[in-house]
Amino acid sequence: MSEPIQPSELDDLVVKMAAVGVRRGKNDLLADLDWNVELDERWVVLGPNGAGKTTLLRLAAAELHPTTGSVHLLGEKLGRVDIFELRPRIGFTSAAIAGRVPGEEMVRDVVVSAGYAVLGRWREVYDTLDTERADELLAALGIGHLAERTFGTLSEGERKRALIARSLMTDPEMLLLDEPAAGLDLGGREDLVARLSALALDPEAPAMVLVTHHVEEIPPGFTHALLLREGRAVVSGLIEDVVTSENLSKTFDQDLLLQRSGDRYFARRR
Numbered sequence: 105m106s107e108p109i110q111p112s113e114l115d116d117l118v119v120k121m122a123a124v125g126v127r128r129g130k131n132d133l134l135a136d137l138d139w140n141v142e143l144d145e146r147w148v149v150l151g152p153n154g155a156g157k158t159t160l161l162r163l164a165a166a167e168l169h170p171t172t173g174s175v176h177l178l179g180e181k182l183g184r185v186d187i188f189e190l191r192p193r194i195g196f197t198s199a200a201i202a203g204r205v206p207g208e209e210m211v212r213d214v215v216v217s218a219g220y221a222v223l224g225r226w227r228e229v230y231d232t233l234d235t236e237r238a239d240e241l242l243a244a245l246g247i248g249h250l251a252e253r254t255f256g257t258l259s260e261g262e263r264k265r266a267l268i269a270r271s272l273m274t275d276p277e278m279l280l281l282d283e284p285a286a287g288l289d290l291g292g293r294e295d296l297v298a299r300l301s302a303l304a305l306d307p308e309a310p311a312m313v314l315v316t317h318h319v320e321e322i323p324p325g326f327t328h329a330l331l332l333r334e335g336r337a338v339v340s341g342l343i344e345d346v347v348t349s350e351n352l353s354k355t356f357d358q359d360l361l362l363q364r365s366g367d368r369y370f371a372r373r374r
């Protein structure tokens with residue numbers, strides 16, 4: 105048996121997963137996972153399709169419970185804490201959340217309603233301070249001019265940015281982004297990478313975890329990486345130690361060459 109976790113050990117940790125497993129039927133979606141995220145860290149999680157990345161993020165978003173092991177989020181243990189109190193402290197964007205936003209909802213309301221933990225309640229009367237904050241966030245993400253459009257009329261890239269604004273609305277202590285650049289064209293991807301980089305480099309920004317399939321999407325300023333394969337950690341730690349040709353080759357089961365150009369990463373098969 106491992107020693108119980110002392111409260112002081114959790115002070116600077118936004119995520120502490122110890123010996124975590126998630127099992128569905130006979131499948132281990134995650135197994136034997138130990139992973140800690142500190143307040144000032146920005147993590148990228150990389151791995152092939154089916155590696156368990158979304159499962160990991162849903163645990164970190166308090167959307168799932170582990171089958172085995174323990175998960176502490178923001179100092180609280182999953183299973184012992186009221187998840188409805190915990191969730192507003194965590195910003196989370198994913199394709200699944202995007203799919204739940206009604207197309208007729210006004211963009212500003214998509215953002216504001218995060219503070220009320222609802223989606224699709226656009227007739228609520230919101231506080232002026234909240235609408236001002238939503239407008240500031242939309243402007244910071246470069247889509248301030250779209251506040252009064254309906255969500256359904258936005259391009260894919262604009263939707264992603266609106267949802268990131270939404271996930272920041274509650275001033276979360278941790279921001280979880282599941283493949284935010286998926287489906288974007290090159291310009292849209294580069295724009296998003298630059299905005300996420302600005303966020304990552306902001307000392308006031310929350311801890312961040314970004315799931316992606318592509319090293320090209322790692323925003324400068326990200327500090328740590330976790331490589332997952334078949335539900336298990338291949339390696340984790342400081343990004344420059346982890347994101348290497350050797351580790352990527354092991355993770356994706358191919359002979360891959362990683363190159364760095366300035367503060368960006370590129371990978372291809374050898």
Ligand SMILES: Nc1ncnc2c1ncn2[C@@H]1O[C@H](COP(=O)(O)OP(=O)(O)OP(=O)(O)O)[C@@H](O)[C@H]1O
Pocket residue numbers: 128129131133151152153154155156157158159160
């Ligand atoms: N409820 C479930 N029952 C059985 N298997 C499941 C269930 N949910 C997910 N899986 C499987 O668990 C594995 C991990 O899924 P997950 O979505 O976490 O992977 P991922 O790394 O995010 O994949 P992708 O990159 O394709 O999005 C996949 O093989 C998936 O089919």
